[in-house]
Amino acid sequence: MEGLSPWVIFFASIFTGNILLVYFLGMCSFLSVSKQVNTALGLGLAVTFVLTITSALNYVVYFYVLEPLGIEYLRYIAFIVVIAAAVQLIEMVIERFSESLYINLGIFLPLITVNCAILGVSLFMVIRNYTFIQSVMFGAGSGLGWLLAILAMAGIRQRLNESKIPAGLRGPGIVLIISGMMAMAFIGFSGIVQIQ
Amino acid sequence: MPKLKPIDVIRSALWKNNPVTVQILGICSTLAVTNIFLNTLIMGLGLTFVTAFSSLTISLMRNIIPPRVRMMVQTLVIASFVVIVDIVLKAYVPNISKALGPYVGLIITNCIIMGRLEAFASSNKPSLAFLDGIMSGFGYSYVILVIAFVRELLGFGTILGYQIMNPLMHAIGYSEGWIQWAFMIMAPGGFFMLALFIWIANNLATHKIAHKG
Numbered sequence: 456m457e458g459l460s461p462w463v464i465f466f467a468s469i470f471t472g473n474i475l476l477v478y479f480l481g482m483c484s485f486l487s488v489s490k491q492v493n494t495a496l497g498l499g500l501a502v503t504f505v506l507t508i509t510s511a512l513n514y515v516v517y518f519y520v521l522e523p524l525g526i527e528y529l530r531y532i533a534f535i536v537v538i539a540a541a542v543q544l545i546e547m548v549i550e551r552f553s554e555s556l557y558i559n560l561g562i563f564l565p566l567i568t569v570n571c572a573i574l575g576v577s578l579f580m581v582i583r584n585y586t587f588i589q590s591v592m593f594g595a596g597s598g599l600g601w602l603l604a605i606l607a608m609a610g611i612r613q614r615l616n617e618s619k620i621p622a623g624l625r626g627p628g629i630v631l632i633i634s635g636m637m638a639m640a641f642i643g644f645s646g647i648v649q650i651q
Numbered sequence: 652m653p654k655l656k657p658i659d660v661i662r663s664a665l666w667k668n669n670p671v672t673v674q675i676l677g678i679c680s681t682l683a684v685t686n687i688f689l690n691t692l693i694m695g696l697g698l699t700f701v702t703a704f705s706s707l708t709i710s711l712m713r714n715i716i717p718p719r720v721r722m723m724v725q726t727l728v729i730a731s732f733v734v735i736v737d738i739v740l741k742a743y744v745p746n747i748s749k750a751l752g753p754y755v756g757l758i759i760t761n762c763i764i765m766g767r768l769e770a771f772a773s774s775n776k777p778s779l780a781f782l783d784g785i786m787s788g789f790g791y792s793y794v795i796l797v798i799a800f801v802r803e804l805l806g807f808g809t810i811l812g813y814q815i816m817n818p819l820m821h822a823i824g825y826s827e828g829w830i831q832w833a834f835m836i837m838a839p840g841g842f843f844m845l846a847l848f849i850w851i852a853n854n855l856a857t858h859k860i861a862h863k864g
Contacts, residue, residue, distance in 0.1 A: 477838050479682040483762045486675060528738060531756045532730045539723065568726075571760040578753030623853035627675045628846050635842030642837065 461592040464585070468596030470644040474572050475604045476637055478579075481572030485605055485634075486627050488563075495609035496602075498563045503598030505545065505567050506576055509538050510594030513577040514587055534577045539568050572601055607637060655775070657782055664786035670763045671794040671845075672852040677763035682795075682841040684754050688811055691799035692792075693747050697736040697755065699788025702764050705729045706772040706784030713773050725768045726759070733758045763791055798844045806835035 474480045481502070488498050513534050521527050546564045550557045567573060576597050580590045611633055620629050670676045677698075684690045705728045709716075716724050737755050740748040748755065758764070767787050772780040803809060808816030808829035816829035834840050 479678070479838065479841065480757070482678050482682070483676065528734060531733055531737070531759055532727065534756075535726055535730050535759055539726070571757050574760050575753055575757055578756045582752055621850070622857065623850045624846070628849045628853065631842050631846035631849070635839040635846065638837075638839040638842055642839070
């Protein structure tokens, strides 16, 4: 992975390797928080923010602490602790410095600790052997890709309120079908850039 | 609260409150592996193991965990069991471990486990909690196994790596054999299959209620 430009990784993780539509990560909050465009935007921004920071932190933890000590198998525990701590810290910092941002993002931050996308990005970055810059760009790109997907879904779902849906498909069923269509649309991007 | 019988726990986990079709939990980490049946089977077993034993552990400790750090303790217990699963898979089935990649680690953030710990294990006795863990794991596994079965059959024309569709197509007179549905192997196939499963399950559930009432 040495030669790959960080920008290629950045754009590829937004479009062709969309963390949600291709790797199915972050589905839980995607299904439950995509009813309103405003909340979807808030959560999406919070995820992007946390992803960028935790992918940098976890890179340092993995390659400068776990690997030299030969305890890579503890990475799951280490990553989840780093993520939980980072989320808590970010919450405190935001609360101190920006009241309005805290009101908008604050409620979503605790949810993010258990968002699979955050842990997933850290695990992918180790498996694909990215450099530090590549990892950060991968984190930021994945976050933006997730934001894009949930925002589009929220927009569609607001329209869906007025349409007739078969009883058994109401709620998550129809959301999954729409996600499937969105995933098909995103496959169309795959000619542009490609990672893995 | 009425006393819970083991049979109620089993029924609830397998059908009435099935983690996937009813509660829509835990689809994050595992839809991705449902394009190959064997991988899905291993994933389901791993998840059942982790859910059962973390339920047992949390239930044993339920009176000594301070409520404030509850979530953190639960996450760490889950993570420890996932590390065990990961090491075992790496040692005995290295190929599958490689194919599953990051998704083994993502069992940690699978909402089913956390959900069962919160809703059941932290307020019930260890034996029931263990049973609930196993049953929730099974309830989850059979749904993803059905999805994997259809996806592998249509996508590759195989089950567990054995050619099924090719001989079948030859038998009924198509000499070209099975034309693989590449669509089923890719992400959209997973989304559509799960939606279809939820649709059928919901229809069956409402059908039953309508007949009773």
